[in-house]
Amino acid sequence: MEEVVEKYDSTGYLDMELLRFTTAGSVDDGKSTLIGRLLYDSKSIFADQMEAIEAVSKRKGEEHVNLALLTDGLRAEREQGITIDVAYRYFATPKRKFIIADTPGHIQYTRNMVTGASTANMAIILVDARHGVIEQTKRHAYIASLLQIPHVVVCVNKMDLEDFGENAFEKVRKDFEDFSAKLAIKDVRFVPISALLGDNVVNRSTNMPWYEGPTLMHILENVHIGSDQNHIDARFPVQYVVRPMTTEYHDYRGYAGRVAGGIFRKGEEVAVLPSGFTSKIKSIDSMSGPVEKAFPPMSVTLTLEDDIDVSRGDMIVKVGNQPESKQEFDVMVCWMGDKPMQVGGKYALKHTSRDARCVIKDVRYKMNINTLQKIEDDNNIALNDIARITVRTTVPIFLDGYRKNRNTGSLILIDEATNNTVGAGMIV
């Protein structure tokens, strides 16, 4: 084992981190070209894929190989020439592995971007240098802020069409900063690029000597993601109770789950919600042996010193740092159902490993996501709308504000007739 690990280290595989990002842009801003460029310049494209898109480009009579074709998905979309959903792409450099949640830039946009954003560490927002910050840019920035994506990079694309001039870039930066001051975006950077020609995507541009910042790839590889998770408020939603019932592990009762926040250590005193019983962590188990501590997003199995009743949907927390336990609370919801939200209607609700039912009690306001204005007295919440609502649940939910913890601050609403996921909720 020792030997294998060493060899691994020397080739760097063991040091790689995972970064998840999402891309946002209006139609034709160059999103597909940019992703194609990232894949191409980082040598993540295989020869057979390249041949396939060369053939298609030729058939369509296109002058250059269309890198945008690399990220083109299902047949229906190929036929219509559009993308309709969230697609995931993968590539890696020696430093990091990347997962791109690629979302289309037209109808159903909000629903798809929210989906892609929910797991992202970073959002890339594309702006066409010729058009500057437009209404859609603001919408994308708002969603990035609402979903609390920790890092945002605004890529000012098609700089070649602005003669690589600094003015166009500076105007975007200023307009975006003015607008986003009202938002809760913590870390925002700006990069002038040409996705088509490759400037400042992976390779540094020689056309824009006035830009001294890093390339997009440099940011992707180096942005500090170590603090993206909450390491303070210990939360362990119990997913599954492990009971081997074998001779060797006769009385073993382990609580399997994924750490949703904070750090758990062997020997620490914990409380179990909702019962409130306290105990100590006896061990943190894994198949390769016990570990001393567990932190997000580790999947482990906890055992406790005392024999108390714990089941799926319960949450193990520190005695001195507990989430709120509530049955009525406010949520920012993004509506994803084809049928509008029913005020007074009942929905199934999933929060961590806990299932409940809830009733929508009230719409506080609906968001105009283009102007960031709150619209009161409009209870019609339809597909792609974002609103602040009050829900009442059948059982207590152990929650944190979404800003404090994305894992314990998020929930989904499910239509009980169709079983479809119809709402994405962020606890206020």
Next chain:
Amino acid sequence: MESSYKLTHLRELESESMFVLREVAAQFENPVLLFSGGKDSIVVAHLARKAFWPAKIPFPLMHIDTGHNFPETIEFRDKFMDKIGARLIVASVQDSIDQGKIVEEKGFNASRNALQITPLLDAIEEHKFDCALGGARRDEEKARAKERFFSHRDDFGQWDPKNQRPELWNLFNGKKNMGEHFRVFPISNWTEMDIWQYILLEEIEIPNLYFSHMRECFERDGVILGKTDFIETRDTEEVKPMQVRFRTIGDATCTGAVLSEASTLEDIIDEVASTRVTERGGRSDDKRSEAAMEDRKKQGYF
């Protein structure tokens, strides 16, 4: 201080997959893990062991047996089941053919890959499985890039690309109506490279077909195929010993081999890192049409 609270990409992927496997055990009454004997399903089975350890995997494994196997695959499968103490169900394509439910393809490029759909759906119905876990990855093929972790199938086992539920955060919605079931893909976010690195990291045993060996092979349409009793060769196709290994293991009649001297996991990783053709590029059945996979998915193929 912070750096000690970081996971590597492999550990993060592992943790995500274990989370998904535990959700399956918690949300479904009667799940099954589809086991092909290939590296991806071996990794899924390994992750399932980790997810429920020290308990055994709380659901059976099922092999959809095309009958067109390299003998090494079946040997490995049986040894593996013994080792992990899992229950194995075998659903056989041959049985479905014998029962007249499906008709064997004819001709030189006949393959049983597409024929797996019927025994699979029949077995799901017979055993009343409400969830079938598979080892598919999103990076394998374009049509899979949009696949969900929890993929909903109607009561005909069909997949409707336009009617898949949005998946947010780590909140997986496995609710369904009578007769419907789910396909769940715990390693959706893994790439071929991740799989190999993980096999090395965790010292997971895999069939020796993956390592370089001498085998009687021939070339057809640019794909190297192993000579077996199940495949007819044309007079123009010269069968000769070649030093090869397989990148995927499936129906022996259409799984392409690659010329390779990679005889250790480290060699394979180096080879994968420098290779210029996707894994599925070596599967002759995928070449039939650009949208082949998508069609088979709609019918209920993995």
